[in-house]
Amino acid sequence: MVSFNKRVGTFIFEKSIMFLSIFLGLLYEKYNTRMNNEAIAAIFKRIANLLEIKGENRFKVLAYRRAAESIHSISTDLIEFDEQELMQFPAIGKAIAGKIQELNRTGKLEFLEKLEQEIPPTLIDLLELQDIGHKKAALFWKEVGITTIEELEIAARAGRLQNLPGMGEKSEGRILKRIEEKKASIKRFPINVVFEIAKDWKTRLEKFQGVHRIEIAGSLRRILPTIGDLDLVGIAEENESVMDFFTSQREVAEILSSGTNKSSIMLSNGVRIQLWLQSKERFGSLLQFVTGSKAHNIRLREFALKKGLSLSEHGFVTKDLKEILCPLEVDVYATLGLAFIPPELREDKGEIPAAERQELPNLIERSNILSDLHIHTIWSDGSHHITEMALSAENRGLEAIAITDHTPASFKQCNHNFISLDSLDKQKMEIDSIQKSLSSPLTILKGIEVEILSDGKLDFPDEVLSELDIVLASIHTNLDDSKANITRRLINAIQNPHVDIIGHPSGREYPFEGIEADWDEVFKAAADCDTALEINSNPLHLDLNEQRAARAVELGAWLAINSDAHSSKDLDNMDFGIGIARRAWLEPDRFINTWSTGELISWLKERG
């Protein structure tokens, strides 16, 4: 009997493996018919890491890294371009263009395959540990034969690392600590999580005696969708006491470093905070430096060198060693003859040459936004009544809002509450009554967030949609549909004359990065049909992302930035969406919710 059970068990195991293989094969076919830009960028990043461990010329490493970053920010599929066209993109020269073409042609790269035979690719994982760079990784591999994090842990526990050159007991202990942290930690956090922590620490530090100023810098100031570290910069009378206060707060799990100018802590929830202090007359340089990005700072310093100036977080130094101090951030750019570059643009994507030509875009701002066209209430899964949402919108200076609750189909997969077809008339009556009772000129539009079904049809019939002021159509269900089907579903919705906006088009919900579609086709259809596409400001969505938003506008589509608020506080999420639009270099004129209510309503009516 035991033997029979064992045989049955083995049989089931073997069959499971067989089906798993078939499944993985199908997955591969479904998603890997050709290389997307993200995959190509990852390959060049991988090459950079391997070359660095190998000890290759650091500028060659930098070239691959810059190419990876450049490719990451390109929204059009690279497969569309020939070698000459590829070389027009920044950081892509003849060699890398050739490699991109080989990847597109064969799905493989001989150069990488050879490199991976020389250097164990699992060494790259070691670089993800804080405090381990390429030199240490190479040392552990060459001297101890370590190729994985697991082997590193075993060696550290056995004390086999502390006698290596440059290593000691402390470094060995630190490595074990970093391995433990990696096992437990989430590396990046959604922007809103870090934003709340930042506000709290800013207030706390500003109240401390002798602190004159604390500002949020780093990737949070540049409005990246996810944040690794929180950077704070400040001015204080006496740095040491502030740093002591900073590193001795009760949530501090570990002091990563502590100095008079810079300290770094890890909170018990895994968030790392760095505090930088500087004198008042040098504060502008520090704020500029800590805001980053790294790539922007390197470019800016190279630009400064060409003008005979060495730039650091302390200010400028001329060739004859005279200092130029910058109390304000704007002074840094002005000294170089540049227009002030808003933080969201500082990614080394051409912002420095544009600032030199005084041709930076006139970026969209909060004050341009007059309406919020995606709001939920207790009629579906929101937590506040229509009245509460209307009053909160009024307090924020909005001129119009759209109430857009979920339809039943989204409930099936997402467990949302929903508004039924029968309830829709009751909701309309409630809106009419609230509208009459409002003392301000706020307009409440009757809307819906209608689900785009698997076959591309909508969850409510056309005659129902035609009687609403505004219709937002979104995908929440069957997100694992094929790329071709997703594209078809989105375009079907776009072409429906009653649909005004496509909500969070890619279905991104952190950490899920969203569905694949033929975005150029989707954007062209949206432009043809005058259907707007949303930049959803919910910090877990932030969808469209910056690359796609920029591409959609390039292809002529209208956009709308909406909060997707499920509570009155969520209306403030709008700032995150505006940040994404600014990161995409977008100006107010392509956003339908910068229009006056009158203009908006006539646009909606014209569309039917």
Added chain:
DNA sequence: GCCGTTTTCGGCCCGACTGTTTTCAGTCG
């Protein structure tokens, strides 16, 4: 390997902090 207001070769950002050293290399931002 890329790039050009020093343009087809020679240069490619700069400083704080740590842990190891005994003046500095490695890592990070």
